[in-house]
Amino acid sequence: MKIVVCIKQVPDTTNVRINPETNTLMREGVDSIINPFDMYALEEGIRLREKHGGSVIALSMGPPQVESALREAISLGVDEAVLLSDRAFAGADTLATAYTLARGIRKIGKADVILMGRQAIDGDTGQVGPGVAENLGLPHITEIRKIEEIGEDKSIVVERLLEDGYVRLKTSLPVLLTVVKEINEPRLPSLKGKMAAKKAEIPVWSAADLELDTQRIGLTGSPTQVMKIFTPPRPSGGKIFEGDVQSTVAQLIAALRDAGIAIGQKKGEA
């Protein structure tokens, strides 16, 4: 079985802080990590290989330093890794990223299962998976919490998390799946894995290697443009709401929603 796991190197957004004076995000000194949801995808890919044989290939698109994330994937037990890197890929939105990754997967060839985490913790969109599947003409299923079984006949049964439960679905390989944290407990790297990662050769494929439409990649391939980035208003001092019970509660909920917090949201949503 050929398993391709797409991973993204992201800043550890859970550890960023806001500079109280300038009200800007203090991003320097924040570690680069493998997107936490992709760790679950890597683990699932390795488990599939342990169960069904074959190989696991980690794939990522980004600047040269992303190689360290791919080496980390190898230290966990992935067989090979490929980096898609080119200045021309920079500035890609999810449409361009999905296109580029799909070309990479096509070049790897004959993938049976393509895995990735449900979303990246910097972009928080969850859009690349479905986009890659569309580019490859494959079915995709998001929010996978369990791969129940893969049959000899290439049928695959999965459990997909919904807002109010889960649904069991059946389709056949090849398929693209995005996974949630409930799916497994990712392993730690092993020393042998780390040694293999040190020695591993990770090919870097540029735009020229991928036979793609240069109009569809990077900034050029991105219909969406970020016009402004700002830090949301966070309460500074303590504000005690005045009024009766009904009014104070209403003020509280409004204040929280104004800060962009989706309070009252159910499990499984963004």
Place this chain on the structure above:
Amino acid sequence: MAEPIRVILDKCVGCGLCLKVCAYDAVSLVDKKAVINERCTVCGACVGVCRYDAIEIERRPFKGQDVENYAGICLFAEHRRGKLSSVVLEIIGAARELKKELDRSISAILVGDKVQGMAEELVAFGVDEVWMVEDPSIGDFDEDVQSDLVTKILLEKKPEIFLGGGTILGRSLLPRVAARILTGLTADCTELSIDGDKKLLRQTRPAFGGNIMATILCGGHRPQMATVRHKVMKEAQALAGHQGRIEKLDLPILKPRVEVLEFVEEKMDTVNLAEADFIVSGGRGLKDPKNFALIEELARSIGGAVGASRAAVDAGWIPYSHQVGQTGKTVNPTIYIACGISGAIQHLAGMKGSDIIVAINSDPSAPIFTTAHYGIVGNLFEVVPEMIKQLKE
């Protein structure tokens, strides 16, 4: 090929702010001028923070659709088990606000089995045109079939804006459609408005785990697509006497590649404390162990975890695994709601990393109010049920 991002050396004063906001270590100062290296991902954070407009990103996206030919605000009417999802009402509310500025009609795409009643409901809430495909073979969750229908309808009807819910289905379906049509899609918007003379859809949404907000435009491609974050925007109210047109479309329906075997309903249990985005904690002020049920109910209603102060745990009201504090767990949720907790230093040590702390306590001099961002001085037995009630609405 030309670098997508460059520093305008004449304007750069070497203040170094760009260095501080770069999460990729891609900026350094050389001879008091900013230099961007190959680690740059063109995320734009430095452009946003530069006070001297000394960094620019050259954007020239590929040729998109003919913008002139697109008109109207369209939304995806997501439904489940015979009912419109509540996010749809929130999207209609947003669409009606956009209509005020754009002066275009609001349409909805509704596909599925037995959807006629929902079509009428959409009209009652202000949708001017419903484009409907009704067929028993269309499942509630079927990205293959639905994305094909949605794409065909969008290509035919050409709305300038297409909105969906930031739900599991929406976040899976719309990216597929956008990738097929080749247009821009912004996820999880918390704010939508119309921008400037070009009347573009201004899409604002959180990123970086909610630590920043980004405003996005899709200038040259149509429709401008966006998913809307659930439970942030206000639901529309029914528009008395509103008339609209329901158009039944006759489109071929794909055979699905994914088969539904069964749906298993699951009640949500209270979530893992360490990973929780929302935590509701109870303390001595609860007075009785049975009152933890109130805390649990509030936690459940916001999809959060239940925490406790040491006093509550020591009193045997709740197991130690829920204790937050110096000798319990350290948590850093987006929101921490402390109910009946005085705010001893030992408890604060465990939760002061929370993004927003809300305190509910009947004692106005309780120390927790000095750390809390928001507070309500009141009887938690009245405030908490009121919160549960208002959040349901």
Place this chain on the structure above:
Amino acid sequence: MNYFLTEDQQMIKELAAKIAKEKIEPVAAHHDETGEFPWEIVKVLAQADLFRVFIPEEYDGLGGGIMEMCIVVEELSKACGGISLAYAASGLGTIPIILFGTEEQKKAYLPRLAAGEILAAFALTEPDAGSDAAAVKTKAVPDGDSYVINGTKQWITNGGEAFIYTVIALTDPSRGPRGASAVLVEKGTPGFEFGKKEDKMGIRGSATRELIFTDCKVPKSNLLGREGAGFLVAMKTFDQSRPGVASQAVGIAAGALDKAVAYSQERKQFGKPISSFQGIQFMLADMATQVEAARALTYQAARTIDAGARNVAKISSMAKVFASDVAMKVTTDAVQVFGGYGYMKEYPVEKMMRDAKITQIYEGTNQIQREVIALQLIKESLQKKD
């Protein structure tokens, strides 16, 4: 702080530290309370290949030495000195096989030990033979192709959980200590049973049991080294394992120091964090200096052994005696820094103080260590005179 580790050593240290923080720390208090053996941690260590670090490559190890083992033990001990013992004591039981095993014996056990599939233990101590190790009474009497073992061993770490035991017993009781040999015994051998699990003051996440041999027959091929070389096996083994105990002590002390430094900044009295008081600052400074010195001496001992030096007893004993005394002092001081809270089981430092005590006692009491060092000093000075 740069300890001038090789890249591989750094890699081992980081992985061990990651496991300590993510896997051991969350369960340390639980194992201390229940005394449950941490098999789930053993599995994690095995999967991470940590059991391989001091085993030769030809037996599925990674070919490192005592330094690598010390690095692992120290990192794990920072999170829990009891749980780390499952690893360290298995190391103690593995060393005699590496040093004295025949090819068959090495092939039979080292790969499985390297994979963390099984654990090892070392059995010398008896109820009447502690510091006076030569007073062992357990017999392994030759009988045809076998040895028949009778006797009891006391306070054996990993007892009952380990699979392979190196037992020091008298194969020729008439010769006294010179008649002692090292014999390998597998768990499950008929006549080999375990006593109750001891209820200890500290290191409660480790298993300590009596080994009871009643006409236990093992094949003569289980002899480790030569007949009569039992105490040589024991001494050479301890020479190499002592830095491991020292590392355990360093780890416990370092863990306590970190907690004390953090707490002193949180705890406010007289309107200020207690870290701003010189009294506390001086304590912390002394604690830190002692930990650093203990670590340096331990690394020196480990590196000396790995470099193949012949006389390592003195430096090895120095590391053990110094580090363990430091651990006791630093953990006691840590409890003091925590004040009343430090005395409460709810806070982590009283456990560390209880864990530290044993390092001054086992694998040769600190009194015996001092004797070893003194005798060595005298010997060296006599040699210089010549």
